[in-house]
Amino acid sequence: MIPGPVRYRRVRSVDEAVVLLSQLGTDAKVLSGGQSLIPMMKFRLAEPSYLIDINAIPGLDFIEERGGVLCLGALVRESTLERSMLVRQRYPILHDTAEVIADPLVRNLATVGGNLAHGDPANDHPATMLALRAQVVARGPNGERSIPIDDFFVDTFVTALQPDELLTEIRIPVPPPRSGGAYVKFERKVGDYAIAAAGVFLVLDEAGRITQAGIGLTNLSYKPLRAVDAERALLGQYASDELLRYAAELAAQATDPVSDLRGPADYKRAVARTMTLRALRRALERAQANA
Amino acid sequence: MEPLPIQVTVNGRTYSAEVEPRLLLVHFLREVLNLTGTHIGCDTTSCGACTVLWNGRPVKSCTVLAVQVDGGEILTVEGLEGEGQLHPVQEGFWEEHGLQCGFCTPGMMMTAVALLNENPDPTEEEIRKAISGNLCRCTGYVNIVKAIQYAARKMREGMSVHAGGV
Numbered sequence A: 001m002i003p004g005p006v007r008y009r010r011v012r013s014v015d016e017a018v019v020l021l022s023q024l025g026t027d028a029k030v031l032s033g034g035q036s037l038i039p040m041m042k043f044r045l046a047e048p049s050y051l052i053d054i055n056a057i058p059g060l061d062f063i064e065e066r067g068g069v070l071c072l073g074a075l076v077r078e079s080t081l082e083r084s085m086l087v088r089q090r091y092p093i094l095h096d097t098a099e100v101i102a103d104p105l106v107r108n109l110a111t112v113g114g115n116l117a118h119g120d121p122a123n124d125h126p127a128t129m130l131a132l133r134a135q136v137v138a139r140g141p142n143g144e145r146s147i148p149i150d151d152f153f154v155d156t157f158v159t160a161l162q163p164d165e166l167l168t169e170i171r172i173p174v175p176p177p178r179s180g181g182a183y184v185k186f187e188r189k190v191g192d193y194a195i196a197a198a199g200v201f202l203v204l205d206e207a208g209r210i211t212q213a214g215i216g217l218t219n220l221s222y223k224p225l226r227a228v229d230a231e232r233a234l235l236g237q238y239a240s241d242e243l244l245r246y247a248a249e250l251a252a253q254a255t256d257p258v259s260d261l262r263g264p265a266d267y268k269r270a271v272a273r274t275m276t277l278r279a280l281r282r283a284l285e286r287a288q289a290n291a
Numbered sequence B: 001m002e003p004l005p006i007q008v009t010v011n012g013r014t015y016s017a018e019v020e021p022r023l024l025l026v027h028f029l030r031e032v033l034n035l036t037g038t039h040i041g042c043d044t045t046s047c048g049a050c051t052v053l054w055n056g057r058p059v060k061s062c063t064v065l066a067v068q069v070d071g072g073e074i075l076t077v078e079g080l081e082g083e084g085q086l087h088p089v090q091e092g093f094w095e096e097h098g099l100q101c102g103f104c105t106p107g108m109m110m111t112a113v114a115l116l117n118e119n120p121d122p123t124e125e126e127i128r129k130a131i132s133g134n135l136c137r138c139t140g141y142v143n144i145v146k147a148i149q150y151a152a153r154k155m156r157e158g159m160s161v162h163a164g165g166v
């Protein structure tokens, strides 16, 4: 399979990318890791007339905590995230996620920015970012704006990014004491998208009550899903296993999966319940250990 | 579309070429440079038969454009052997019968080389994880893992490798 004819330009700065994007409009596509875009071009599902390769932009691959926020540059590779000691120690939910995305070869190129910008409900980072209440930073011709993750995913393959905007950074609040997160995915084999997966982030108070809950779900609706009712059911409560089971049930009810080769919708909903329960339990354990 | 000039170092030799931006790296290697050791198994980023090292990291060359590697370094299976001596990974596949049909082998070996460069003493689990993006339809992976363990031992011992063949 061969992609359709396309022009190509390697840019060296965010500004250069934004100028090109505003000149070329919807004809152009940003090329990041290329691990979603190039397969789509080979299938001719995407036929951009121009590729703007952002891989040579220096300094867009940072992983650092700044003023109470973890900042991830758009060009952070999944394999880098997976190996980061900071991420392993302080953000195990991100480590969980990076480790189950695609396979090690794809992860050497695939970027976190691309994973979100692609707007694919089957991708794993969206659920994690929903659970973590991340902010997505975009730069366009009129400057920079920060998009709350709840407003970012608009439809299948559609995000709040404008055609002339570059996703530059993802910001995640630094986890407070007594917090923990986890991502649990069920897949047919390494390298496959989720049958169902759940990302959970919990914060406890000193007495052990849940004061903050984030639950994101993967591949269970037309866009990445936040299980709002399940989150609400957890707030202010002591975390019993019965409560977690109830929340997992509410999360499963919020899903709207389609029947396909990965299984019928009812099956996926059942898997969603189990994945949410496992992620809740693991997040709780980590929050309790993080006191 | 108008071709773009690129300069790429492949297996230590620098090539200059004019390529269409849509040309995939695997096609550049196989059809322009005639390096057909890199295989195309699935063409859908699934199998890893096309694995090459790009600036030292294993990637699927069916999912990279040749223009992207302009200025970079590529290592393919043809670059493993040096002065008639098999690379320890090649020797391991030979000694441990790490292949049957051989289709997956070039990609598998490139992934193994990258793993051992980063981690000279991997556990079996680390090996299995590293090769989880490379599919083999024949061997059941057992001898592939043994071959990589053989190579790891050999490389750690720094012993001189004997020439393959008869």
Ligand SMILES: Cc1cc2nc3c(=O)[nH]c(=O)nc-3n(C[C@H](O)[C@H](O)[C@H](O)COP(=O)(O)OP(=O)(O)OC[C@H]3O[C@@H](n4cnc5c(N)ncnc54)[C@H](O)[C@@H]3O)c2cc1C
Pocket: A029, A030, A031, A032, A033, A034, A035, A036, A037, A038, A039, A054, A074, A100, A101, A102, A103, A106, A109, A110, A111, A112, A113, A114, A115, A117, A118, A120, A122, A123, A124, A125, A161, A165, A166, A167, A168, A191, A192, A193, A194, B044, B045, B046
């Ligand atoms: C075999 C295989 C299995 C996979 N399995 C999984 C999986 O299990 N889970 C998972 O989450 N993903 C999976 N993926 C997808 C992979 O993680 C992709 O890499 C990811 O979806 C996109 O990241 P990328 O950097 O490759 O982006 P690209 O492919 O370069 O771009 C994707 C889209 O986002 C846009 N874009 C990229 N970066 C930016 C930016 N900074 N600003 C604006 N727009 C941008 C591009 O224009 C394009 O439309 C898989 C891919 C393959 C090939």
Ligand code: FES
Pocket: B039, B040, B041, B042, B043, B044, B045, B046, B047, B048, B049, B050, B051, B060, B061, B062, B063
């Ligand atoms: S041919 Fe490239 S992954 Fe199969």
Ligand code: FES
Pocket: B098, B099, B100, B101, B102, B103, B104, B105, B135, B136, B137, B138, B139
């Ligand atoms: S030896 Fe035949 S595919 Fe691996």
